[in-house]
Amino acid sequence: MSQAQTEDEKMVDIIKLLQQPPEKHETEAIFNLMKKLKEVNPGDTWLDNYNWHLQKQGDKFYDTYHVMLRIGSKVDPKNILEIGCRSGISICQLLHACSNNYIGDKRICLFDVFNDGFISPELVRMNLEHLNIDANIVEFYTGKSEEEIPKFKAENPQLKFDYILVDGSHDKRDAIVDLNNVANMLNPNGVIVFDDIAPDGCNLVDVWNEWKEQNGTTFKYFENFDGKGVGVAVQQ
Ligand SMILES: C[S@@+](CC[C@H](N)C(=O)[O-])C[C@H]1O[C@@H](n2cnc3c(N)ncnc32)[C@H](O)[C@@H]1O
Numbered sequence: 001m002s003q004a005q006t007e008d009e010k011m012v013d014i015i016k017l018l019q020q021p022p023e024k025h026e027t028e029a030i031f032n033l034m035k036k037l038k039e040v041n042p043g044d045t046w047l048d049n050y051n052w053h054l055q056k057q058g059d060k061f062y063d064t065y066h067v068m069l070r071i072g073s074k075v076d077p078k079n080i081l082e083i084g085c086r087s088g089i090s091i092c093q094l095l096h097a098c099s100n101n102y103i104g105d106k107r108i109c110l111f112d113v114f115n116d117g118f119i120s121p122e123l124v125r126m127n128l129e130h131l132n133i134d135a136n137i138v139e140f141y142t143g144k145s146e147e148e149i150p151k152f153k154a155e156n157p158q159l160k161f162d163y164i165l166v167d168g169s170h171d172k173r174d175a176i177v178d179l180n181n182v183a184n185m186l187n188p189n190g191v192i193v194f195d196d197i198a199p200d201g202c203n204l205v206d207v208w209n210e211w212k213e214q215n216g217t218t219f220k221y222f223e224n225f226d227g228k229g230v231g232v233a234v235q236q
Pocket of ligand 1: 083084085086087088089090091111112113114115116119143144145146167168169170174
């Protein structure tokens with residue numbers, strides 16, 4: 001006799017999902033999407049950097065974009081926040097993976113300083129639209145995340161997220177502030193994804209370990225170092 005699943009039973013085991021080794025078709029999907037977005041910005045060297053990591057790591061190459069692909073397709077997070085959206089490749093990876101589902105009811109909040117003369121909200125919109133993703137569903141917050149996130153929290157005290165990417169300033173003092181600021185912004189089973197913890201990234205592993213130590217069993221954790229390095233915390 002089948003019984004209705006409880007909310008707990010319906011929850012995807014995200015740690016188990018992320019522990020699976022990368023599959024060839026996943027890596028191909030991630031790179032195909034970057035190639036497609038390079039049509040918008042042929043001069044952007046992002047894809048070349050990724051190719052360097054892929055060549056170095058071979059089949060075991062695993063990146064934040066694998067995490068986004070899996071979380072997008074299997075978890076389909078509704079409320080999404082990114083610190084450090086750059087040109088939008090990371091949000092494109094996540095939303096493209098979600099796009100078998102209806103995405104119009106998502107809340108998507110993207111934070112960046114947008115101050116290098118290349119990236120802008122307009123560029124993020126262009127990349128989303130190049131993938132036929134409706135850019136109107138995205139909200140932009142321009143400024144330093146160390147200041148913008150506390151302001152945002154004060155204005156939206158009830159709002160919780162299912163997915164938060166921390167990939168903004170890679171200065172270690174700023175990165176720990178970002179992690180601390182978003183630590184109480186998750187729904188149950190929501191995830192914080194922290195990029196660049198490996199030596200081939202920006203070696204932020206000591207920041208990650210310090211934050212993990214502070215937060216203990218509030219989260220379950222996953223790490224991978226077969227690329228730029230990614231840490232994931234899942235709200236318990
Ligand atoms: C590594 S890039 C993010 C890459 C992006 N997540 C992706 O994978 O497509 C880092 C981004 O953080 C932004 N950034 C740097 N310092 C920041 C700060 N203090 N507050 C907000 N964003 C910042 C930069 O402008 C840049 O776009």
